Amino acid sequence: MPINVNDPEYTRAEKDYFDAKTAEDRLEALGRMISHAPKHKGAENLRQQLTQRRKRLEEDLEKKRKKGKSSKDGIKKGDMxxxxxxxxxxxxxxxxxxxxxxxxxxxxxxxxxxxxxxxxxxxxxxxxxxxxxxxxxxxxxxxxxxxxxxxxxxxxxxxxxxxxxxxxxxxxxxxxxxxxxxxxxxxxxxxxxxxxxxxxxxxxxxxxxxxxxxxxxxxxxxxxxxxxSFEVLRIFTKEPGSEKKEKPMILRPDSSVRDAAEKIFKGFSKRIVEVRIWGPSSKFGGQVVGLNHKLKDLDTVEFKTK
Ligand SMILES: Nc1nc2c(ncn2[C@@H]2O[C@H](COP(=O)(O)OP(=O)(O)OP(=O)(O)O)[C@@H](O)[C@H]2O)c(=O)[nH]1
Ligand SMILES: [Mg+2]
CATH class of the missing domain: 3.40.50.300 (P-loop containing nucleotide triphosphate hydrolases)
Structure with a gap:
């Protein structure tokens, strides 16, 4: 049997609950309803109903939040x-x-x-x-x-x-x-x-x-x-004796040979024994350079490893 609650705070919370425009507002109002619900034994059912409703609302909200996240955080920023x-x-x-x-x-x-x-x-x-x-x-x-x-x-x-x-x-x-x-x-x-x-x-x-x-x-x-507008360097990489990779890697301006190696994977620069370059930053094709050599757009870099 539905019970009549006389507490004006409860009545206001209930009105807010039904008027709420967002799930967050509804949840907030429901919280107030629960705290102003009668404590006596006859209202046990009501209290149970309200807490169950709160649980469902919270679950819905959590689901929504997760979904929202996947759209936002799901975008992995590309190099450009x-x-x-x-x-x-x-x-x-x-x-x-x-x-x-x-x-x-x-x-x-x-x-x-x-x-x-x-x-x-x-x-x-x-x-x-x-x-x-x-x-x-x-x-x-x-x-x-x-x-x-x-x-x-x-x-x-x-x-x-x-x-x-x-x-x-x-x-x-x-x-x-x-x-x-x-x-x-x-x-x-x-x-x-x-x-x-x-x-x-x-x-x-x-x-x-x-x-x-x-x-x-x-x-x-x-x-x-x-x-x-990106002002990036496109750098082709290769191994000795093979063709350069079809697609260049993208590096920030002012990058060095070491930056290129580390982009392949972290720690790779430590395994390198010799570097040769072709293209705009080289004095001649196949020039041997050090890890600190600064690259230019459209260079090709060859890494010889241990
Ligand atoms: N004439 C002309 N109509 C265009 C051009 N580009 C888009 N439209 C029209 O403009 C309307 C809106 O195009 P959408 O590409 O959906 O626009 P939107 O900015 O993505 O819009 P929302 O996602 O709804 O915010 C469509 O009717 C298109 O056909 C254009 O270059 N020339
Ligand atoms: Mg659109």
Whole structure:
């Protein structure tokens, strides 16, 4: 038989419980209901029901939290990472599909993308990780990824979008490229005006159309700008007597031969007896150098081990 509880604190907590908009608020209100529930024997059933309800709510919340984690922490940052950030409908998903191998949904319905989508853009043999972040200003926008990224690609449809986005953008140390999308809808006159405005503000920018079939769509220029913003060294490695590896390793500027060796695996540099290099940092092909030798982009390094 349901019992009537007269405690006003309990009544308020119960109202909050039913009015709660989030699971966290509901759980909080339920906690108050439990502490104000009558203590006498006749209310034993009620107390039991409430604690059971709390247990279920807590389990649901924990599940949700874990799921949320897997989307956030599941993205292992690549050597070169760029985030696509923009308002809803600006064409993030469309651009991503043109740049990479992903196949996410494209739609004029706002807030279609609800979780980050990760793809890879190959540039001259080097993989660049591109991540679409759900629309800025939406509850699914993920701030955490912005702090650590190398490059923020800001997608806009009109110039005013830049201020809106920059205001909401969390602090970060990455570079920025402004991408004006949907240029296929613009007259040459409008394109000229937009370019002049962005140039006067000294933005690194490019006008594109995500539609790959659209002529002069700016996509190749964007790819080049993306790659150039990383300022990395692409280093090919090899063993004596064999061909160099097909794909270069990616190193920070100012890296040495030792850094390259340690990237292969930790402690590898201790096993090396001789290093030869070819390419931009060598005086001649096959020059023998020490572990402290500074590398240049597109060098080939040969490691001879014990
Ligand atoms: N004309 C034109 N339309 C485009 C272009 N890029 C995207 N669109 C259209 O814009 C709409 C939104 O595209 P999406 O790629 O889904 O946009 P989004 O930024 O990912 O949107 P949300 O994930 O919902 O925030 C779709 O109707 C696309 O067809 C473009 O370059 N030109
Ligand atoms: Mg999208």
């Amino acid at each position: 990472q760029a985030l696509l950030i923009g308002k809803t409908n600006s064409g993030k998903s469309s651009l991503m599909r043109t740049l990479t191998n992903t196949n996410q949904k494209i739609s004029s319905v706002p807030f279609t993308t609800k979780e980050p989508v990760v793809g890879v853009m190959e540039y001259e043999g080097s993989p660049i990780q591109i991540v679409e972040i759900p629309a800025i200003g939406s509850e699914n926008f993920e701030r955490g990824l912005v702090h650590t990224t190398d490059l923020v690609i800001i997608i806009i449809e009109k110039i005013e979008d830049i201020d809106y986005i920059k205001e909401k953008l969390p602090p970060h140390n990455g570079k920025e490229i402004i991408v004006v999308n949907k240029s296929d809808l613009m007259t040459p006159e409008i394109k000229r005006k937009i370019s002049a405005r962005l140039q006067s503000k000294r933005y690194n920018f490019v006008l594109v159309s995500s539609f790959s079939y659209s002529k002069d769509n700016g996509i190749e220029e964007l790819k080049r700008k993306i790659f150039n």
